[in-house]
Amino acid sequence: MTRARKELVSIEATPYYHCICRCVRRAFLCGEDFYSGKNYEHRRGWLLERLRALQDVFAVDVCAYAVMSNHYHLVLRLDSDRAASWSEDEVMERWERLFSLPLLVARYRAGQTRTEAEREGAQAQIALWRERLQDLSWFMRSLNEHLARRANAEDGCKGRFWEGRYKSQALLDDAAVLTCMSYVDLNPVRAGMADTPAGSDFTSIQQRIREGASVPGATGEESGERTEPRLTTLGHEGDDGHPNAVVFTTDDYLELVDWTGRAIREDKRGAIPDHIPPILDRLQIDPAHFLRHVRRGGRSYHVAALGRVERMRKAAMDRGRHFIKGIGVSRRIFVGSPECP
Incomplete structure (x- = not known):
């Protein structure tokens, strides 16, 4: 049974969430449609542009993304502390970028x-906007609705662009964030x-990779004029110092x-490369189950x-439930408590 979003998203449990959204009927409405012969590749850029614009409005950070031909994935971090620090004028200015006052x-x-x-009524409305500007559902709504309207206008049609409401998955610790970002x-x-x-x-x-980091033997292509979202700093590198920053760099x-990409490309599904990245050991992630999890896809x-x-x-208890789907998967991948970084 579909659960209310408020039962799936709790900032007290975790600020990190994995979101997935698919085009209607899983049609290739963001890539090359092999049935109609039309090319919609440019729409992938629309999503990145919108993400960047929404980052200037919402207290939501982008950790990872992948824009495929008929769906996209996001790993997001909700920043309630940043939203709490905004003045009333800043909240109004941000809200006005998307909606009329x-x-x-x-x-x-x-x-x-x-x-x-009148003053109390206005202040209550501003307080509501402050909550919405750090809310996952409002962020995703502002992303998906804009893209759907733009695509329908281009196609000269009406109706659904997305298959249904987006799926979200809470990432409860650093090991989960690392695993999901890799996936x-x-x-x-x-x-x-x-x-x-x-x-x-x-x-x-x-x-x-293009922004300065590199992996052995890898080279990235320039993005040209494409607008891309700002990515969160991993670990406490630079001046980030975010209280909810992950421990891995x-x-x-x-x-x-x-390492994972090389293993996926190998034909031996059970094979594990000789060199295992230290981060798996530090976060006590089982390499075999990690690879199996990433290979299996959705x-x-x-x-x-x-x-x-x-x-x-604990997340299940906090929601008043005896069970939360995913414990079996987590038990196989995460084998123990991580060492201190």
Whole structure:
């Protein structure tokens, strides 16, 4: 049974979420449609442009993305602390970039409210907007609705563009975030659309490589004029210092993705490369089950959450449930408590 989104998203449990959305009937409405012969590749760029625009409005960070021909994946981080730090004027300015301000709020901003009731009403509306600007559902709505309208306008038609509401999966700890980001970035390699992570167009791994990091033997192509989202800094590198930053660094991540990509390309499904990235050992992730999980694709991601078993059980208890789908998958991949970084 479909559950209300508020039962699936809890900022108290985790700020990290994996989101998936598919085009209607899984048609190739963002790539090459082999049935009609039409090419919609340019629409992938629309998604990246919109992500970048929404980052300037919402308190939501992009950790990883992959834009495929008929669906896309996002790994997002909700930043409630940033939203709480905004002034009322900043909240109004951000909201106005997407929606028109009601007359009461416009008068409040101009200092033209006459009664205390009017001021309280405007302040309550601004407080509601502050909540929405850090809300996963409102972020995804602002992304998907814009793309659907733009695509329908181009096609001269009406109706659904997306198959249904987006799917979301809570990522409860660093090991889960690392596993999910790897899965997302390796979508084109797993689908046979690219030979290397660096050659995977419209993915965050290609963007990270191009922005300065590198993996052995990999080279990235320039994006030209394409607008891309800002990616979160991994670990506490540079000046990020985010309280919810993951413990693994960009170098850790790129080494893992390169290792995993090589394993996926090998024909021996049970084979594990000799060199195992240290990050797997540090986070106590089982290499064999990690590879199996990434190879299997979407079948492993029909679960509500991913993380260590103790975190999964706590998340279930916090939601008043005895069980949360995904514990079996998590038990196989995450073998113990991680060491301190």
